[in-house]
Amino acid sequence: MxxxxxxxxxxxxxxxxxxxxxxxxxxxxxxxxxxxxxxxxxxxxxxxxxxxxxxxxxxxxxxxxxxxxxxxxxxxxxxxxxxxxxxxxxxxxxxxxxxxxxxxxxxxxxxxxxxxxxxxxxxxxxxxxxxxxxxxxxxxxxxxxxxxxxxxxxxxxxxxNREYSHTTGKTPFAVIRERKRKEHPDGLPPSRMELFKTTFTKKDGSSAYPIVEKKIAKMDEKLSKLPVQMRDDSDMQDKIFRETIGEDTHGRVRMYGVGLTPKQIHGTAAKRAASYSRENAQLRTHFMMLQETINEHRAEINELKDKYEMLQAQMEKCLRVMKGQQS
Structure with a gap:
């Protein structure tokens, strides 16, 4: 065998x-x-x-x-x-x-x-x-x-006493927050207002709870009253969130799950990290504006160059005609 x-x-x-x-x-x-x-x-x-x-x-x-x-x-x-x-x-x-x-x-x-x-x-x-x-x-x-x-x-x-519940199923808020952070061009995490909209509504933006839709409408109304340049500021959005949803209770921070305290989220280290993130976003925006300005000037230079070449060609043509007439 x-x-x-x-x-x-x-x-x-x-x-x-x-x-x-x-x-x-x-x-x-x-x-x-x-x-x-x-x-x-x-x-x-x-x-x-x-x-x-x-x-x-x-x-x-x-x-x-x-x-x-x-x-x-x-x-x-x-x-x-x-x-x-x-x-x-x-x-x-x-x-x-x-x-x-x-x-x-x-x-x-x-x-x-x-x-x-x-x-x-x-x-x-x-x-x-x-x-x-x-x-x-x-x-x-x-x-x-x-x-x-x-x-x-x-x-x-x-x-x-709970008036409404989230729509994320078994997916924790921290996972959704990380996904949103990766989607952001500057790697910034979403504000609590943005995360609330994502986790308490369906994909089409609607909610099974009328109170959720009212709270979102109220936050949007407050946001629309801010100057345009301040509407993306995470601190302002967080302020609107707290005014609408309520202040954090002792030992608990809304939208962050169990185990995190207000001091951990809003403490010095957290504020410093958020500040660095905002500075990075501002620098990126400034760089993009400079790049856009450079591109505009480059387009103007190219346009002037084309005009110069066209005028030069016309001048050479005129010189040839004049030379032919003299001969």
Missing amino acids: SFDVSSNSKYSSSRNSKKQARDAKITIEFDDNGQPCNDETTQLLSWIGVKARDANLLPLSYLDWRKIPQQNKDDAVNKIYEKFNIPEDKRKWVEKKLSKRWRDFKHLIKSNVFNKYSTHEERLAHLDARVPLEQWNILLETWSQDSSQIISERNSRHSS
Whole structure:
């Protein structure tokens, strides 16, 4: 019996290549604000959600995220780092995202099971398979207490106060901001007013929420009252955004997602970076104006040159005629 060694070698090589592709880490890029911003970010957030919903890794029986043993949190973060190539100094960011998704999962279970059904049998029949029974019993006891119910009602009121939601689906604002920045000729990020229009409207510019259209119309009206040369100024657009949408609350900056504070966005370093960006844009505009002036002068010179050559040709023709008459 004979074996085709080359064929087996090709199969082995192909299998190894596929394994390497599976094992290759996905690289995540971060912007100047410390937020993941490349298109692979959606994969990262999805995987963080998967690990946050792993009750064996991050038990749901704890009332508060802060009560979960740090070792469990570290293990969950390590699971994320096994799949993604993330800078080491972003571990706190990953942990914060795990915390958010863990709380979201608990809220989902409470809304879809505990609040929806009143008897133990009904709740057990509709219990999410990802929730271990022993953890469910602890959750049931906790949620049945009066203090827990008061907190839940307060959080529900806060959620119901939201007047509208964005249209970006699972794509984070930081990713959209980075895309818009790359589209800008000077590499400038969009203002919050521009980002609001992009993320809270459909592709045709309309919105499912009349209040969104009213706010956009109000911002556009205020912008139109500014001198033309000031309408592209990001500081002026941000001022209009805050006047229309509202001032930032403590520890949160609108249009920047979770984890960023007003000081980080509006602090000295941020202002300096924004100033450099604006100066770069102004220099680029000035250069383009000079280039345009040079091109205009070049066109005038070429026009004069053509006239000179035409006059010279006419003069030579006249000289030839005069010379012929004399002879």
